[in-house]
Amino acid sequence: MKLEDELNPVIIIIFHILVGLYTLLTFIPSCLFSMFSSSDQIHYGSEQDRAKRTKARSVSGKPEGPYRAVSATTGLQTTVQPGVDTLDKMLAYAAQKFPNSDFLGTREVICEEDEKQSNGKVFKKVILGQYRWLSYQKTLSAARQFGSGLLALGQKPKTNIAIFCETRAQWMIAAQACFMYNFPLVTLYSTLGGPAIAHGLKEAEVSFIITSRELLETRLKAILIEVPRLQHIIVVDDSPTSWPGFPRGITVHNMAAVQKLGERPENASCERLQPLPSDIAVIMYTSGSTGAPKGVMISHRNILAGITGMVERIPKLSEEDTYIGYLPLAHVLELSAEMVCVSNGCRIGYSSPQTLVDQSTKIKKGSKGDMSVLRPTLMAAVPEIMDRIYKNVMGKVEDMSFFQRTLFTLAYSYKLDQLSKGNSTALCDRLVFRKVRSLLGGRVRVLLSGGAPLSADTQRFMNVCFCCPVGQGYGLTETCGAGTVSEMWDYSTGRVGAPLVCCEIKLRDWLEAGYRSTDKPHPRGEILIGGPNVTMGYYKTDPRMQEDFVVDENGQRWFCTGDIGEFHTDGCLKIIDRKKDLVKLQAGEYVSLGKVEAMLKNCPLIDNICAYANSDETYVIGFAVPNQKHFQALAEQHGVRGSFIELCNNQTMEELVLKVLTEAALAAQLERFEIPRKIRLSPDPWTPETGLVTDAFKLKRKELKSHYKDDIERMYGGK
Structure with a gap:
């Protein structure tokens, strides 16, 4: 008998004795606490x-x-608060109630280093310091200055302005400025490809865009010629202060410079057009799991109603709470x-x-x-x-x-x-x-x-x-x-x-x-x-698409x-x-692809999976990204050798993974016709940068189908 088998019952007994003693010792104090606790405490x-x-x-x-x-x-x-019926009033209310409380925090970058990996690749690593904070009052002032500066540059109320930027404090300051000065804010994901960015900017007819230095140089610069209306680019980074090499008619500004412009007495004293609850606050372009992204028109009233519902479900929210913001602010969940x-x-x-x-x-x-x-x-x-x-x-x-x-x-x-x-x-x-x-x-x-x-x-x-x-x-x-x-x-x-x-x-x-x-x-x-949280519809979309x-x-x-x-x-x-996830197979059975994926994603052997079915076929197939650790352990267990990429292209490994997935599917009580019969393994993870998933990591079925076109033909016998 193994030592582990001898120890196991002993450990279980000791554990239960300790837990039993702890429960006994804490029973009376917990009862007393319940008796004398505040009356508003609920025991569920x-x-x-x-x-x-x-x-x-x-x-x-x-x-x-x-x-x-x-x-x-x-x-x-x-x-949430009586009389607070637009987003600019919400920030004003918060700045009045919590003027000196910390609001927006950014970590200080101490240094950046290039770290060379064993495979020759170089990764940029950072060493970060502590968080530096802006108070509610200072954020209100920064937003007012930025909005006033935009107005001085020629941005008009009720005229669209775009933001194409990573999640950061400057995103929120810029958004609050737009809410305050009634500039409808067009939001674009920072991971969108060139055609999608150009589509959003052209459709919204923007002449101003707020972005970061990195996105300007790596994404935006290449498509400027496709957006002839664009005149002003505001970069949220502090440096550099001059931006040569841009097409004629386009001026690049630093956010700090625009704020200084807004501080000038002649600009700061300009009267702003306050928004109404029914005015558009945001035109949010969806990440587009199918087709081109659509702009959803969201009013001040819509957003306030939505957050009112959420606030009611989160107990005891207060200035003592700290939230970590890292999801895309261009996504409705994070905003x-x-x-x-x-x-x-x-x-x-x-x-x-x-x-x-x-x-x-x-x-x-x-x-x-x-x-x-x-x-x-x-x-x-x-x-x-x-x-x-x-x-x-x-x-x-x-x-x-x-x-x-x-x-x-x-x-x-x-x-x-x-x-x-x-x-x-x-x-x-x-x-x-x-x-x-x-x-x-x-x-x-x-x-x-x-x-x-x-x-x-x-x-x-x-x-x-x-x-x-x-x-x-x-x-x-x-x-x-x-x-x-x-x-x-x-x-x-x-x-x-x-x-x-x-x-x-x-x-x-x-x-x-x-x-x-x-x-x-x-x-x-x-x-x-x-x-009241249901939005105003899709921007510039055929009425038939608004059904x-x-x-x-x-x-x-x-x-x-x-x-x-x-x-x-x-x-x-x-x-x-x-x-949209429902497919009818040739024999008449309905398969919910989302349901199949949800069940199989629990399998430790895979990190992600996409189920696929043609309505003129009799079975389901799939594409999957294996979990490298478990996948290589499976290969070693069956004596299959090779690099991770080679193993993903190995037919034996496809069959072994399919066997494990079939067992997991049966354990999850999927029907036989719902279980993928063939599978393609991908060594590359699906990220928003690959274009195969959205920023919220939802599958882009159209792009996945195109990406795995040859594999679909192979798995369906060349049909």
């Missing part, structure tokens, strides 16, 4: 009890809805999250995916990532990033000693059980999960997930290891990112929560796929979101999402399908 009970608590109900009494949050007792809510912070006086410390944690690609070994220095209390993430964290930590768990791994597994199982009962686990949190929690700085109290469905395994992992609730949400650019967010005390998985207080949701039958609001036990159908926006007999706007959902008895929504 077990997971079963929480599931019974009603979060939303159908206001019509019919199964199709509309469903409204039980907390929306006085109708749909549109403002809404940061505006939530503005409404409550929170700090926003800026970061990037390349400097986020100690192990990030640009952080020099031995120095600290932004999470470790900032130690945020609030964080938003897309499921792709959470899945990476989950796989990374679980990979490290596998490398632990037997004793450490057993202790971790026992603590994990114990805490899961205690969470389901509504109990805290201070001992486990301190002894076992403290090191994992420190990866995010050690203070995160709320994690907000959006952009795509979050797997149950990843959500449970974040709940347990990071010792904080994960608020899973659902919304679209067309609804200002607002739709639903789960209550922070609701630890159920696979659901996105109840409608926010700013909107309501109803279901529409989709008979073609067999979804009806009369379905038992849960009503099902296409999700329609209605309320997803409808107005009912009461004048309320609704957006038809194309997503299929079901409402549970407590009023929580679950996303179960998507119209």
